[in-house]
Amino acid sequence: MLNRDEDILQAAETWQKEGHGVALATVVETWGSAPRPAGSSLVINDDGTFLGSVSGGCVEGAVVTEALDVIASGQPKMLEFGVADETAWNVGLSCGGTIRVFVEKVG
């Protein structure tokens, strides 16, 4: 109730209507001092334009890259980012937390 969501979901709908491929990335789980709580989201279109945030800016670049794949394939993906997790991702959260981000295509 007390979350001030910028209207990125409206932007996702508008992009979709304009004929863009659109993906929605949502923080679904956090551990430690994650910068954004579960439910925070980022919307991405096929130009690579994005709005919102899933972290303090640390991992958005990697999420956008993955989102472009999801737009192309239509298959949802679960991403995990954290300082301790260096095998899968070469970007980490400077705050020391870990987050899981669910990326899905819109439409």
Add this chain to the structure above:
Amino acid sequence: MKLEILKELNAERAARRPVIIVTDTANGDQRLVKAADIAADPLRAELAKQLRMGKSGNVEVGTRKLFLNVYAPTAKLVIIGAVHISQALAPLARSLDYDVTVVDPRTAFASPERFPDVPLVAEWPDVALPPLNVDHYTAFVAVTHDPKIDDPALLHAFDRDCFYIGALGSRKTHAKRAERLRAQGARDSDIARIHAPIGLDIGAVSPSEIAVAIMAEITAQLRLPPKEKEEAA
């Protein structure tokens, strides 16, 4: 997310009605649950809890892991009376993320000098309140101590089903207020919804302490499950 779900989500959000999106994160299966439909949902206990906390989170149902993403409207606080308590209450409520509006037809009270950065409406409730779209996600506080201002405002709050209604005044003052409101058509069930004397009983003395007591009571009303709420009241 299917486009129909996104459209419905945006429409509900625009109407300030809470929605929960349930996603099976293993395969992307998704459905939208409107607040009004929670009671009939198989996941009603989990959905109701997350909604009450205004918090998104995961639940396990059998072998499935589901993410419940809660979209709840920003709570509003409407304060009737630009009095000393309100000067403490408005900034406190804003720090708790409420959208705050102060209403008082007395321009000497409702002045920007006394309320910097707070939306002020220096009009009588009948003019001030309709455009504010007071709804269920609104806490409504009447603190002018003047029946001409507080009473019509409270009648408006009853109509709009505010989740919290509080009014300043002792038990004696409140008994008289209840009589006046009944005479104007309020039902006993409406009167029973008014928290009066206002605020949790924490021995508050100063305007700032009274503001803390009021926000504590509003928070309890917002967050506690119904049974514990009765015990706190």
